[in-house]
Amino acid sequence: MPKRVDHEERRTQIAEALVRVAGRCGLHAVGMRDVAAEAGVSLRLVQYYFQSKEKLLHYGLQHLAERFGERAAARVRAAGDDPEPRVMVEAVLKASLPTDEEGRTFHLVYTSYAVLSVTDQALAAQSFIDKPVAAEDAVTGLLQKAQEAHLTRPGMDARLEAISLLAMAAGLGTSILVGQRSAESAAAVLDHHLNRIFRGNGHDKALSTTPRSAPGPAH
Amino acid sequence: MPKRVDHEERRTQIAEALVRVAGRCGLHAVGMRDVAAEAGVSLRLVQYYFQSKEKLLHYGLQHLAERFGERAAARVRAAGDDPEPRVMVEAVLKASLPTDEEGRTFHLVYTSYAVLSVTDQALAAQSFIDKPVAAEDAVTGLLQKAQEAHLTRPGMDARLEAISLLAMAAGLGTSILVGQRSAESAAAVLDHHLNRIFRGNGHDKALSTTPRSAPGPAH
DNA sequence: ACGTTGATGGTACGGCTGTACCATGATGGT
DNA sequence: ACCATCATGGTACAGCCGTACCATCAACGT
Numbered sequence: 001m002p003k004r005v006d007h008e009e010r011r012t013q014i015a016e017a018l019v020r021v022a023g024r025c026g027l028h029a030v031g032m033r034d035v036a037a038e039a040g041v042s043l044r045l046v047q048y049y050f051q052s053k054e055k056l057l058h059y060g061l062q063h064l065a066e067r068f069g070e071r072a073a074a075r076v077r078a079a080g081d082d083p084e085p086r087v088m089v090e091a092v093l094k095a096s097l098p099t100d101e102e103g104r105t106f107h108l109v110y111t112s113y114a115v116l117s118v119t120d121q122a123l124a125a126q127s128f129i130d131k132p133v134a135a136e137d138a139v140t141g142l143l144q145k146a147q148e149a150h151l152t153r154p155g156m157d158a159r160l161e162a163i164s165l166l167a168m169a170a171g172l173g174t175s176i177l178v179g180q181r182s183a184e185s186a187a188a189v190l191d192h193h194l195n196r197i198f199r200g201n202g203h204d205k206a207l208s209t210t211p212r213s214a215p216g217p218a219h
Numbered sequence: 220m221p222k223r224v225d226h227e228e229r230r231t232q233i234a235e236a237l238v239r240v241a242g243r244c245g246l247h248a249v250g251m252r253d254v255a256a257e258a259g260v261s262l263r264l265v266q267y268y269f270q271s272k273e274k275l276l277h278y279g280l281q282h283l284a285e286r287f288g289e290r291a292a293a294r295v296r297a298a299g300d301d302p303e304p305r306v307m308v309e310a311v312l313k314a315s316l317p318t319d320e321e322g323r324t325f326h327l328v329y330t331s332y333a334v335l336s337v338t339d340q341a342l343a344a345q346s347f348i349d350k351p352v353a354a355e356d357a358v359t360g361l362l363q364k365a366q367e368a369h370l371t372r373p374g375m376d377a378r379l380e381a382i383s384l385l386a387m388a389a390g391l392g393t394s395i396l397v398g399q400r401s402a403e404s405a406a407a408v409l410d411h412h413l414n415r416i417f418r419g420n421g422h423d424k425a426l427s428t429t430p431r432s433a434p435g436p437a438h
Numbered sequence: 439a440c441g442t443t444g445a446t447g448g449t450a451c452g453g454c455t456g457t458a459c460c461a462t463g464a465t466g467g468t
Numbered sequence: 469a470c471c472a473t474c475a476t477g478g479t480a481c482a483g484c485c486g487t488a489c490c491a492t493c494a495a496c497g498t
Contacts, residue, residue, distance in 0.1 A: 026338035119245035171386030
């Protein structure tokens with residue numbers, strides 16, 4: 001036999017090429033030849049590891065969701081060891097905002113997939129329900145934990161706020177993508193609502209951009 | 220000369236065909252032949268009234284935004300003469316939710332255009348900034364009016380809440396589209412936030428689904 | 439009355455796309 | 469040492485797409 005190649009590795013390499021070119025030219029414009037060129041392999045190879053374009057797209061979405069989860073987890077870790085719930089929620093939400101090139105690609109390509117899945121039932125059957133529900137559950141869990149620790153305003157509905165925050169982040173992300181809004185102003189909107197949900201750290205209004213360096217009133 | 224035809228009317232007819240087929244098969248999948256067949260005209264006619272596909276898409280987006288504005292206005296009018304600000308805001312927000320077939324098509328095709336415009340600069344130059352900003356201004360104005368009439372909770376930032384509500388409606392709309400959430404639960408989320416923003420009409424929590432048939436406390 | 443001009447139909451062409459087929463190194467088991 | 473087999477390359481094919489070209493019919497101005 002010839003050199004045995006790790007198929008999963010090659011598939012990952014090609015899938016990442018797919019995401020890159022989709023982020024650059026739009027998912028609708030990607031052809032198998034573009035993916036092959038971006039990955040530095042021949043068209044035949046893409047055919048070899050994915051039998052059809054449909055399977056390539058399928059795997060690409062799976063890979064994208066995975067990478068996005070890793071990105072969010074990394075953001076949370078970057079917030080330090082055992083961070084406050086609010087910081088964790090903030091990290092997750094802002095990871096989904098297209099503030100950098102990676103986030104831009106994620107949001108654009110993911111939205112493209114979402115639009116595709118509406119009319120393409122083969123994509124719809126996939127992870128367009130599971131993944132967001134998982135994110136919703138995660139944020140809901142964080143909010144509930146915070147609620148149990150009395151870190152939130154009284155009378156908060158954890159799941160409802162989680163849904164609201166995620167939907168808002170998604171909507172804001174799209175408006176950033178189309179150039180309607182700046183990433184900073186979108187982040188400010190999210191901050192406002194986090195201030196509304198969580199107690200402490202001062203009032204919920206008009207703390208605007210200036211980060212309070214002084215510690216808030218001792219819990 | 221032959222029968223003089225109203226070009227604008229024909230263009231509208233074709234543009235509506237474009238929106239219909241895009242809502243059915245996805246904007247990425249629409250070809251000029253599909254549009255022609257849907258409009259009941261020949262391919263040549265589509266070429267005749269729009270010189271290129273790019274111009275057709277351009278006009279289609281313009282038409283879509285226009286029709287969406289009319290839809291929202293109709294919803295507001297349907298709320299009665301001189302309705303409360305809250306009812307008007309609610310009408311605008313829920314008009315953008317894909318609760319019926321028309322709304323589904325609007326949201327899907329509009330989102331498709333948004334995704335396209337990110338990578339297609341010819342589309343980006345168009346109304347993807349003006350239109351949403353107009354909506355944002357409109358909702359902001361309504362909230363400010365309500366605030367001046369002391370119909371809102373104190374300390375509300377009208378523009379910030381307008382941005383939040385619109386972003387949330389957009390995000391919720393997409394989640395409805397992909398089948399993740401029901402239209403009713405999305406509407407409930409919006410209701411919650413309207414209850415949070417506006418004062419009166421009972422408490423802001425747990426009025427859940429039961430519509431209050433009894434009239435609220437006399438203004 | 440007639441010819442110019444607007445509206446429409448049919449069709450062909452070049453390019454691109456996904457897929458299939460054939461060929462050929464490279465390598466490990468026997 | 470050899471051959472079966474994995475990995476890879478090149479290329480051809482059918483189909484669709486947007487666009488362009490040519491033809492035709494109808495009607496208004498003169």
